[in-house]
Amino acid sequence: MTVPSPRALxxxxxxxxxxxxxxxxxxGIRVVVLHYDxxxxxxxxRFAESSAQVPHPLHDEPAFVRTLLRGADEWAGSLLVPAxxxxxxxxxxxxxxxxSHYIVATTEWAVTERFIDKLRTYxxxxxxxxxxxxxxxxxxxxxxxxQAEQIGFPLLLKPAESHRFYERFKRKMVPVDGMPALxxxxxxxxxxxxxxMLQEIIPGPDELVVNYNAYIWDGVPRxxxxxxxxxxxxxxxxxxxxxxxxxxxEVVDPGRRILAAMGFDGYACTEFKxxxxxxxxKLMEVNGRHNLxxxxxxxSGVNFPLLQYRHLxxxxxxxxxxxxxxxYWTDAFRDVGYSLVNLRAEGYAPAEYxxxxxxxxxxxxxxxxxxxxxxxxLRYLVRHARGLAGAxxxx
Numbered sequence: 424m425t426v427p428s429p430r431a432l433x434x435x436x437x438x439x440x441x442x443x444x445x446x447x448x449x450x451g452i453r454v455v456v457l458h459y460d461x462x463x464x465x466x467x468x469r470f471a472e473s474s475a476q477v478p479h480p481l482h483d484e485p486a487f488v489r490t491l492l493r494g495a496d497e498w499a500g501s502l503l504v505p506a507x508x509x510x511x512x513x514x515x516x517x518x519x520x521x522x523s524h525y526i527v528a529t530t531e532w533a534v535t536e537r538f539i540d541k542l543r544t545y546x547x548x549x550x551x552x553x554x555x556x557x558x559x560x561x562x563x564x565x566x567x568x569x570q571a572e573q574i575g576f577p578l579l580l581k582p583a584e585s586h587r588f589y590e591r592f593k594r595k596m597v598p599v600d601g602m603p604a605l606x607x608x609x610x611x612x613x614x615x616x617x618x619x620m621l622q623e624i625i626p627g628p629d630e631l632v633v634n635y636n637a638y639i640w641d642g643v644p645r646x647x648x649x650x651x652x653x654x655x656x657x658x659x660x661x662x663x664x665x666x667x668x669x670x671x672x673e674v675v676d677p678g679r680r681i682l683a684a685m686g687f688d689g690y691a692c693t694e695f696k697x698x699x700x701x702x703x704x705k706l707m708e709v710n711g712r713h714n715l716x717x718x719x720x721x722x723s724g725v726n727f728p729l730l731q732y733r734h735l736x737x738x739x740x741x742x743x744x745x746x747x748x749x750x751y752w753t754d755a756f757r758d759v760g761y762s763l764v765n766l767r768a769e770g771y772a773p774a775e776y777x778x779x780x781x782x783x784x785x786x787x788x789x790x791x792x793x794x795x796x797x798x799x800x801l802r803y804l805v806r807h808a809r810g811l812a813g814a815x816x817x818x
Contacts, residue, residue: 429500435507436463438787442718444468446728467795480513488517495524504528508586511712537685538709542583548706551684553677555706557623580608583618591615629655631697633671635678638690645741648720656761664758666716668723668748674704690727719752722785751784
């Protein structure tokens with residue numbers, strides 16, 4: 424009798440999770456999606472064996488952990504793969520407890536804090552000589568004014584924990600061009616109990632932002648892939664909506680060094696931006712989980728989720744693979760919407776907008792072989808639009 428291989432429990436059902444579901448499910452790995460957000464759609468994929476709704480790990484971490492422990496009766500021995508920052512935090516904080524039932528695909532909490540808390544990330548970068556934007560941490564409104572003058576406007580008010588800030592304000596950071604706006608944004612963050620920093624804005628368009636993706640074990644990079652972000656949502660200060668695989672050797676060394684300095688093992692996507700003022704790639708953030716455009720590496724020949732599964736479950740150490748660069752990744756839902764809204768501001772020629780779709784590309788959600796997530800996304804957008812229309816009518 425053949426014993427089935429352990430499942431992979433993918434926690435979160437949004438875009439990052441969908442990439443993991445495809446990467447594993449297409450390879451024959453049995454995938455269970457544990458979802459908790461109204462926007463989730465990965466559980467609708469035909470590559471998910473099953474799914475279950477769980478408590479939101481940010482809103483109720485104890486209930487989320489209890490649900491995982493109860494689920495061990497059915498899922499014990501599975502690979503537990505958090506695919507969002509909030510699930511990384513909850514699972515990492517309870518790693519020892521969960522590891523008695525699951526194979527946990529995230530770092531211990533002492534390491535997780537170093538990339539979840541951007542203040543710690545920049546402190547580590549500074550100690551190890553890794554270039555980063557100038558960053559100051561205000562402790563009061565008085566500090567705010569002094570530090571803003573030191574950095575100069577415009578600047579960014581940036582959260583220490585971006586997932587908590589986004590959950591509250593629906594944006595990753597706040598660009599500000601004067602003290603009144605800065606003071607208001609700072610007071611809003613402080614009222615929400617969120618730590619923030621002030622950071623200089625590195626000039627230049629979205630395509631100066633690049634990713635260093637790597638699977639690291641025992642301090643050794645086992646597989647690597649680099650990519651260039653072409654368009655963000657929203658432009659300049661959002662998350663990527665179009666990315667292209669590109670060989671970018673300049674970020675390999677600093678990418679390796681920041682992960683080594685953190686003591687990181689596993690998969691991470693590290694983001695840099697090229698600063699035209701001094702010709703240096705500067706560290707923006709480290710994401711210690713599968714990233715938004717993770718499917719790009721998979722389709723380019725480096726299947727990070729599968730490498731992770733085979734290593735942690737089957738004991739097979741990843742072998743270096745040569746990526747096929749030049750493939751585009753798109754999130755058409757967001758790209759079309761933001762392109763229409765920002766057509767004049769972004770200033771791209773029509774050919775630039777269309778190029779990724781005319782070339783070899785993969786999409787975050789649109790897949791003729793797997794229409795379920797697209798339909799789930801459309802249903803959410805319709806419900807969301809009706810909710811906004813109803814709220815407007817009542818006001």
